[in-house]
Amino acid sequence: MKAFCLNNISKVALDTLKGADGTVDTIEAADSILVRSAEMKEMDLPENILAVARAGAGVNNIPLAKYAEKGVVVFNTPGANANAVKELVLAALLLASRDLIGGNEWVKANANDEAIAKTAEKAKKNFAGTEIFGKTIAVVGLGAIGILVANACIDLGMKVVGFDPYLSTANALKLNSKVKYTTDLKDAVKTADFVTIHVPAMDSTKGMINEEVINEMKKNVAILNFSRDTLVKEDALGAALEAGNVRKYVTDFANPKVVTFKNTIILPHLGASTEEAEDNCAVMAIAELKDFLENGNIKNSVNYPAMAAGVKNGASRVTIAHKNVPGVINHFTKVVADAGANINTLLSQSKGEFAYTVLDTDQPVEAKLFNGLEGVIRVRVI
Numbered sequence: 001m002k003a004f005c006l007n008n009i010s011k012v013a014l015d016t017l018k019g020a021d022g023t024v025d026t027i028e029a030a031d032s033i034l035v036r037s038a039e040m041k042e043m044d045l046p047e048n049i050l051a052v053a054r055a056g057a058g059v060n061n062i063p064l065a066k067y068a069e070k071g072v073v074v075f076n077t078p079g080a081n082a083n084a085v086k087e088l089v090l091a092a093l094l095l096a097s098r099d100l101i102g103g104n105e106w107v108k109a110n111a112n113d114e115a116i117a118k119t120a121e122k123a124k125k126n127f128a129g130t131e132i133f134g135k136t137i138a139v140v141g142l143g144a145i146g147i148l149v150a151n152a153c154i155d156l157g158m159k160v161v162g163f164d165p166y167l168s169t170a171n172a173l174k175l176n177s178k179v180k181y182t183t184d185l186k187d188a189v190k191t192a193d194f195v196t197i198h199v200p201a202m203d204s205t206k207g208m209i210n211e212e213v214i215n216e217m218k219k220n221v222a223i224l225n226f227s228r229d230t231l232v233k234e235d236a237l238g239a240a241l242e243a244g245n246v247r248k249y250v251t252d253f254a255n256p257k258v259v260t261f262k263n264t265i266i267l268p269h270l271g272a273s274t275e276e277a278e279d280n281c282a283v284m285a286i287a288e289l290k291d292f293l294e295n296g297n298i299k300n301s302v303n304y305p306a307m308a309a310g311v312k313n314g315a316s317r318v319t320i321a322h323k324n325v326p327g328v329i330n331h332f333t334k335v336v337a338d339a340g341a342n343i344n345t346l347l348s349q350s351k352g353e354f355a356y357t358v359l360d361t362d363q364p365v366e367a368k369l370f371n372g373l374e375g376v377i378r379v380r381v382i
């Protein structure tokens, strides 16, 4: 494994790469990339790159379809930073309820006041707030983070409405039964004192918190966004903050527009910035890359299907990234037969337009035999 790091990657995780394995200083010398939030959409990816691992959940910085067309497998690390985000969302809930930031700023501004203890008792009424106990929160997106947030809010005595039309069975089983589940976004937000967003940024979710949805919310709602800024139509949000219909917007995503809005608390993308989350994500990302590079297995890919073929069973393991078109497997097996080899293992999986096939053969076979076959994108022989 020769990984090139596009961002700072946890040292604890990188230290697990010893001996012949490890990281390299140039992308040209690498077989894979470890990335966090670096934007890759405009980047020229050299042919030597076989895989990209995102140490994190969101993959909106990576051109998934373009890389799939090049046979570059993209991984992420589902759930590895979810607890870090959950804890920051709980902090955001409290920051939206009690004016801790205003109070702290007041103390700093009055640091030279000898009578500050007395003055503080008079000033504190300006920073009074409300409690979260008994309030209602709408959790938009019940994935790794949304589930943890929803359950924690139940434990804190809140009423929770969860919205996720694509809720997986595994996540449904983890969800506290006190959470009211709905597949209607407007229904989810209409009784909420807080709305927290936990869906991925994709074409289908862009601007989903729009004027119509904001208009369904109660006056004085607070919106928390630790997912991505593009999920919210910011013009509509700015107008609602200005009118006082939305009381507070707490977000992890600074941009030139949102920094001009009133009643915001804006953090510099700190959701996953804990030692634990950085280690968890990097350890998982490195394990995914190693298993792919050494064995051709695919776990947690966002642009290719999963493949669990274990270790090589024979003289050659051929891995083929290809288009999901009829008849290709016949071509592969014919090539192996024509080379005088027998197939020990044949596994194939598809995901949308793309597919991935692993063949273990009892005699060595060469990659060039498969190159040029219809639908074939990239072949490796391990």
Ligand SMILES: NC(=O)c1ccc[n+]([C@@H]2O[C@H](COP(=O)([O-])OP(=O)(O)OC[C@H]3O[C@@H](n4cnc5c(N)ncnc54)[C@H](O)[C@@H]3O)[C@@H](O)[C@H]2O)c1
Pocket: 056, 057, 058, 059, 078, 079, 081, 082, 085, 140, 141, 142, 143, 144, 145, 146, 163, 164, 165, 166, 167, 168, 171, 198, 199, 200, 201, 204, 205, 226, 227, 228, 252, 269, 270, 271, 272, 273
């Ligand atoms: N602030 C940070 O540092 C930070 C850290 C981690 C993740 N994130 C963001 O949070 C997002 C969610 O992370 P996760 O780990 O929970 O991901 P996840 O994949 O486990 O969960 C996403 C959930 O969203 C649901 N979903 C998809 N489309 C939807 C729609 N249109 N409406 C409602 N639900 C929909 C999915 O069914 C899934 O349950 C990431 O994609 C990323 O953008 C931010």
Ligand SMILES: O=C(O)CC[C@@H](O)C(=O)O
Pocket: 036, 037, 055, 056, 057, 058, 059, 081, 269, 271, 272, 273
């Ligand atoms: O890498 C980070 O610091 C942020 C990661 C986060 O936004 C994610 O989507 O996992």
